[in-house]
Amino acid sequence: VKIQRPPGMRDFYPDEMRLQNWLLEQWRSVSRRFGFEEYEGPIFEFLDLYRLKSGEGIVSELFRFEDRGGREFAIRPEMTPTLARMVAARANALPRPIKWFSLPRMCRAEKPQRGRLREFFQWNVDILGVDDPLADAEVIAVAVEFFRKIGATKDDFVIRVNQRPLAAAALQALGVPPEHVQDAFELIDRFERVEPEQFAKAWDQALGAHVSARSVYDILHSTTLEALLETARQGGHAGAQDADRLTALWTRLADLGVQDSCEYDVRIVRGLAYYTGTVFEAHAKGTALRALLGGGRYDDLTGMLDGPKVPGVGFGMGDAPVLEFLRELNRLPDLSDTLDVFVIDADRSLFPQALQIVSDLRRAGLRTDYSYKRAAVAKQFRQAVARNAAYAVVVGSELPQSGRLTAKDLRTGQQQQVVADAFRRDPTEALRINPP
Amino acid sequence: VKIQRPPGMRDFYPDEMRLQNWLLEQWRSVSRRFGFEEYEGPIFEFLDLYRLKSGEGIVSELFRFEDRGGREFAIRPEMTPTLARMVAARANALPRPIKWFSLPRMCRAEKPQRGRLREFFQWNVDILGVDDPLADAEVIAVAVEFFRKIGATKDDFVIRVNQRPLAAAALQALGVPPEHVQDAFELIDRFERVEPEQFAKAWDQALGAHVSARSVYDILHSTTLEALLETARQGGHAGAQDADRLTALWTRLADLGVQDSCEYDVRIVRGLAYYTGTVFEAHAKGTALRALLGGGRYDDLTGMLDGPKVPGVGFGMGDAPVLEFLRELNRLPDLSDTLDVFVIDADRSLFPQALQIVSDLRRAGLRTDYSYKRAAVAKQFRQAVARNAAYAVVVGSELPQSGRLTAKDLRTGQQQQVVADAFRRDPTEALRINPP
Numbered sequence: 001v002k003i004q005r006p007p008g009m010r011d012f013y014p015d016e017m018r019l020q021n022w023l024l025e026q027w028r029s030v031s032r033r034f035g036f037e038e039y040e041g042p043i044f045e046f047l048d049l050y051r052l053k054s055g056e057g058i059v060s061e062l063f064r065f066e067d068r069g070g071r072e073f074a075i076r077p078e079m080t081p082t083l084a085r086m087v088a089a090r091a092n093a094l095p096r097p098i099k100w101f102s103l104p105r106m107c108r109a110e111k112p113q114r115g116r117l118r119e120f121f122q123w124n125v126d127i128l129g130v131d132d133p134l135a136d137a138e139v140i141a142v143a144v145e146f147f148r149k150i151g152a153t154k155d156d157f158v159i160r161v162n163q164r165p166l167a168a169a170a171l172q173a174l175g176v177p178p179e180h181v182q183d184a185f186e187l188i189d190r191f192e193r194v195e196p197e198q199f200a201k202a203w204d205q206a207l208g209a210h211v212s213a214r215s216v217y218d219i220l221h222s223t224t225l226e227a228l229l230e231t232a233r234q235g236g237h238a239g240a241q242d243a244d245r246l247t248a249l250w251t252r253l254a255d256l257g258v259q260d261s262c263e264y265d266v267r268i269v270r271g272l273a274y275y276t277g278t279v280f281e282a283h284a285k286g287t288a289l290r291a292l293l294g295g296g297r298y299d300d301l302t303g304m305l306d307g308p309k310v311p312g313v314g315f316g317m318g319d320a321p322v323l324e325f326l327r328e329l330n331r332l333p334d335l336s337d338t339l340d341v342f343v344i345d346a347d348r349s350l351f352p353q354a355l356q357i358v359s360d361l362r363r364a365g366l367r368t369d370y371s372y373k374r375a376a377v378a379k380q381f382r383q384a385v386a387r388n389a390a391y392a393v394v395v396g397s398e399l400p401q402s403g404r405l406t407a408k409d410l411r412t413g414q415q416q417q418v419v420a421d422a423f424r425r426d427p428t429e430a431l432r433i434n435p436p
Numbered sequence: 437v438k439i440q441r442p443p444g445m446r447d448f449y450p451d452e453m454r455l456q457n458w459l460l461e462q463w464r465s466v467s468r469r470f471g472f473e474e475y476e477g478p479i480f481e482f483l484d485l486y487r488l489k490s491g492e493g494i495v496s497e498l499f500r501f502e503d504r505g506g507r508e509f510a511i512r513p514e515m516t517p518t519l520a521r522m523v524a525a526r527a528n529a530l531p532r533p534i535k536w537f538s539l540p541r542m543c544r545a546e547k548p549q550r551g552r553l554r555e556f557f558q559w560n561v562d563i564l565g566v567d568d569p570l571a572d573a574e575v576i577a578v579a580v581e582f583f584r585k586i587g588a589t590k591d592d593f594v595i596r597v598n599q600r601p602l603a604a605a606a607l608q609a610l611g612v613p614p615e616h617v618q619d620a621f622e623l624i625d626r627f628e629r630v631e632p633e634q635f636a637k638a639w640d641q642a643l644g645a646h647v648s649a650r651s652v653y654d655i656l657h658s659t660t661l662e663a664l665l666e667t668a669r670q671g672g673h674a675g676a677q678d679a680d681r682l683t684a685l686w687t688r689l690a691d692l693g694v695q696d697s698c699e700y701d702v703r704i705v706r707g708l709a710y711y712t713g714t715v716f717e718a719h720a721k722g723t724a725l726r727a728l729l730g731g732g733r734y735d736d737l738t739g740m741l742d743g744p745k746v747p748g749v750g751f752g753m754g755d756a757p758v759l760e761f762l763r764e765l766n767r768l769p770d771l772s773d774t775l776d777v778f779v780i781d782a783d784r785s786l787f788p789q790a791l792q793i794v795s796d797l798r799r800a801g802l803r804t805d806y807s808y809k810r811a812a813v814a815k816q817f818r819q820a821v822a823r824n825a826a827y828a829v830v831v832g833s834e835l836p837q838s839g840r841l842t843a844k845d846l847r848t849g850q851q852q853q854v855v856a857d858a859f860r861r862d863p864t865e866a867l868r869i870n871p872p
Contacts, residue, residue: 002742003485003521006509009478011522014536017474033798035805035823037773038453042445042555043479043511043541044499049439063480063509065501067545073442073499075479075511085439086447095822097808100450105479105541109503119478130808145798255791257799306438337473355691362469362581363693369471372533372566386531387471 008110008118018335020121023319024103027123030146031101034138036125039100041082047072049081052304053274063109075107078316079124080274080301087128088307096129098310117320125295126314128302133245136278136297136313137252143282143293143315144258150322151331157292159258160265161249161280164296165242166232167269170219173231175211182273183207184216189271191220225250225264249278274298278313284325292325293317340366341427342384346396348374354395357405360424361393385410391431393423407431444546444554454771456557459755460539463559466582467537470574472561475536477518483508485517488740489710499545511543515560515752516737523564524743532565534746553756561731562750564738569681572714572733572749573688579718579729579751580694586758587767593728595694596701597685597716600732601678602668603705606655609667611647618709619643620652625707627656661700685714710734714749720761728761729753776802777863778820782832784810790831793841796860797829821846827867829859843867 005011012020028038050058062074076082079102087098102124110116125142127135140159147157168181176184183206191199200213229246232239253259262280270279277297284292295315302310326332341361345354354370361368369387371380377394384392394406405423407430408415423430441447448456464474486494498510512518515538523534538560546552561578563571576595583593604617612620619642627635636649665682668675689695698716706715713733720728731751738746762768777797781790790806797804805823807816813830820828830842841859843866844851859866 001484001488001740002524003482003488005521005525006478006480006482006507009480011478011518011525012476013522013526014473014475017476020476021474029801032803033801035775035803037450038457039450040448040453040456042442042447043543044442044445046439046442048437052437052439060504063501063503065499067499068496068547071442082447085441086449088438089441089447090449099805107479111504132808134808141795148799251788252791255788255795257792257795304437339471352687352691355688356693359577359691359693363584365465365469367468367471369535372568372570 006118007112008116010117010119014337015335018337019323019332020319022333022335023323024121026146026150027101027103027317030142030149031123031125033145034099034142036099036101036142039083039086039102040104041076041079041086041102043105044073044075045082045085047074049085050074050077053081053084053301054272061108061110063107076104077106077108079104079106079122080298080314080316083124083126083314084301084305084307087310088302088305091302091307091310094129097135098126098128100128101125121319123293123317123319124314126312128310128312130313131299131311133249133278134252136249137256137258139295139313139315140253140262140280141256141258143317144261146317147261147282150326152325152329154261155285156329157261157282157284157325159262159280159282160268161262161278162265162268163242163246163249163278164269164275165238165277166228166246167266169232169235169239169242170223170228170266171211171216173235174215174219176207177210180207180210185269186271188216188220188267188269191267220267223266228264228266245277270294270296274301276300280315282317284328290321292321336388338367339369339384339387339389341368341391341393341431342380342387342389343368343370344377344380344384344392344394345370345374346377346394350395350397350399353399357393357395357420357424361427364427366427393418442554443548444552446553446555450773451771454773455759455768456755458769458771459759460557462582462586463537463539463753466578466585467559467561469581470535470578472535472537472578475519475522475538476540477512477515477522477538479541480509480511481518481521483510485521486510486513489517489520489737490708497544497546499543512540513542513544515540515542515558516734516750519560519562519750520737520741520743523746524738524741527738527743527746530565533571534562534564536564537561557755559729559753559755560750562748564746564748566749567735567747569685569714570688572685573692573694575731575749575751576689576698576716577692577694579753580697582753583697583718586762588761588765590697591721592765593697593718593720593761595698595716595718596704597698597714598701598704599678599682599685599714600705600711601674601713602664602682603702605668605671605675605678606659606664606702607647607652609671610651610655612643613646616643616646621705622707624652624656624703624705627703656703659702664700664702681713706730706732710737712736716751718753720764726757728757772824774803775805775820775823775825777804777827777829777867778816778823778825779804779806780813780816780820780828780830781806781810782813782830786831786833786835789835793829793831793856793860797863800863802863829854 047064064074105121107119110118125139171184203213229243232243253262268281275296276299279296281291282293293315297313299311300309343354343358345351358368371383392408403420404417405420407418418430483500500510541557543555546554561575607620639649665679668679689698704717711732712735715732717730718728729751733749735747736745779790779794781787794804828844839856840853841856843854854866
């Protein structure tokens with residue numbers, strides 16, 4: 001019986017795994033530099049957790065199942081509900097600020113088709129317990145630093161930033177009734193991914209009675225930050241506060257040295273209902289099709305779980321879009337499997353001694369391997385080269401008399417005799433071959 | 437609405453996550469030293485993959501579900517079927533030996549009760565394509581090196597090794613018919629975890645017609661390796677070959693310097709049907725209740741997937757038993773969250789400069805944080821200490837005039853002035869505070 005990999009799922013053979021681990025390590029390393037701590041949660045949660053956050057509509061996008069007790073679960077499609085549950089459970093005990101990141105794997109029941117993954121990894125970064133726009137600036141700065149670290153410059157990507165209350169005010173000023181603002185956000189969220197006619201049709205169908213697609217289209221194409229701030233300030237106290245928050249965010253982005261990677265963009269509203277303030281996305285420059293990351297401020301996520309109100313801001317970045325972005329930039333790292341030492345026995349009878357040396361090297365922390373089949377020395381050297389070993393150490397027939405081994409630097413070709421006892425005691429020191 | 441964590445699942449808050457990451461990193465590091473490469477697979481597979489390997493009985497232990505197309509999947513309960521599928525799919529292209537490890541998370545539909553986890557992580561180590569007992573010795577040596585690395589000595593654990601064909605021959609010599617040997621293995625596998633009366637009852641019920649529980653009990657308590665090898669050699673050519681393989685394994689374990697952590701034990705047979713040669717388990721000394729790892733040789737795992745026959749040997753080690761083992765030994769590592777630098781602004785008006793310095797430090801790779809709330813210097817110092825920062829850097833009112841910052845080593849209390857420009861260019865160098 002031949003059984004395939006499930007559709008939309010990935011296998012990570014060692015070549016792909018090295019790249020995946022490299023990406024996870026970049027995410028982890030940048031997060032730690034910014035003082036974030038890592039957390040994780042279960043691969044599945046009670047189905048109700050997702051219903052509660054996203055409504056009944058989410059259920060068809062989930063892989064769900066019951067246990068024998070009839071309890072309903074779903075494989076996590078995102079990390080935020082788990083974060084909310086974990087923070088709500090210890091809301092009073094956790095010291096503020098809560099600066100957490102996670103690298104979860106998650107699944108969505110996408111229709112299997114080319115390029116649509118059912119399983120993916122995501123970098124999640126969140127700051128909870130801080131209402132100040134400084135926290136919004138911090139999470140944006142982490143994202144920018146990640147892009148810099150992987151070799152992308154500000155010519156390659158842009159963080160597009162908006163603020164939902166300001167966008168809501170602008171839409172209401174146009175005539176969108178308050179109760180339809182979320183519908184408008186969801187339509188605008190799809191704006192760049194559909195044809196203008198499609199957008200106009202969908203808008204007019206849903207909200208044409210209040211505002212024409214044409215007027216919205218104009219706003220989405222021409223609104224500047226200055227114009228929006230001006231409108232907001234004219235809108236009274238609340239509007240002025242929102243404008244001040246966005247201005248403060250802009251200053252903090254400059255202080256943190258990332259403002260030149262950010263742009264104000266009224267078209268970025270994010271579809272999800274729970275964002276309450278700043279929203280942002282990263283895009284590869286020149287393509288607006290697919291966000292490299294998306295996030296924003298949510299000020300009552302834990303409240304939905306009967307926890308105390310904890311303000312938060314964060315983002316999620318999927319692995320597949322980032323790797324595709326790097327592929328297009330031709331900046332994927334060159335990662336080969338390597339060894340520190342490949343041990344060669346020049347004579348079958350020396351194999352037990354070779355194994356003892358292998359063990360010493362491994363115990364000293366060196367990545368060490370050898371041929372599992374006894375073979376000619378030349379063939380073993382070829383294996384050493386094929387495995388990208390830095391050194392080959394030859395256990396030769398002179399060992400019993402001279403107590404010496406031959407060490408060859410496979411990059412320079414330089415070769416030297418080393419005293420076996422000293423080598424076994426401290427191989428790292430002994431391998432420091434003198435320069436030519 | 438209050439929604440709980442699903443029963444039997446774990447949350448990893450930052451404290452638990454550091455420990456989990458530490459364990460995964462030990463596994464990864466030891467595997468790499470031995471020249472193993474990491475791989476991963478999907479979190480769920482077609483249900484039929486598990487049916488095929490383990491029979492219909494496995495289905496009730498799985499979390500299973502369908503997609504909208506009616507295809508049946510299950511969250512993986514173990515990694516071996518995925519390994520078999522991945523190797524079978526590329527059997528002819530993969531260079532030999534295939535030395536792979538993985539650190540998968542997986543789920544079993546255990547009845548939720550105290551101490552029974554429904555989700556866990558497992559270290560999987562396998563060598564495929566090598567029939568030589570040397571490969572069996574290598575995977576056992578990786579396990580021993582792991583125990584050494586985490587601080588366990590040979591007084592703390594033992595690898596108990598057996599060989600299935602020899603055990604089968606001994607059972608048949610007693611009178612167990614060949615077609616019941618697998619049943620006998622499954623009973624013996626539970627031998628140490630049940631009361632003697634329970635074992636006797638189960639045995640006599642299943643196999644009492646052929647051999648009494650009493651005779652098996654005697655064998656399980658008294659058989660030495662020498663006696664077993666002798667019996668096998670008397671059994672003709674096949675028996676002699678099996679005896680030679682076990683002898684060769686014993687020699688290789690000595691060559692690799694791990695034989696003193698291994699014991700021959702006729703009671704170790706493993707329940708799973710697919711093992712065909714060497715079988716082994718690790719146990720904490722003094723407790724036979726729970727295996728720390730289990731593994732063995734399987735010579736036709738890929739064959740069940742219509743792949744070419746590829747011999748293999750490997751083991752799996754769960755995270756929970758190992759952490760429990762370390763807890764009992766009082767050898768859990770002390771892992772705190774730490775920072776390299778905590779930046780303090782002595783004056784609210786200097787905060788933007790402080791943020792610029794924070795950015796420079798982070799970009800230079802230093803884990804750097806600061807207070808999100810403007811607070812008195814003394815309070816910020818307390819925060820620096822609470823976060824386990826190695827250094828506090830104070831941005832003081834002298835900065836604009838003198839161009840200097842104050843750096844304090846929080847471990848020694850030593851304090852010095854550093855030139856801000858040089859510090860921002862190369863903070864690592866600048867922080868090298870002179871010894872007192």
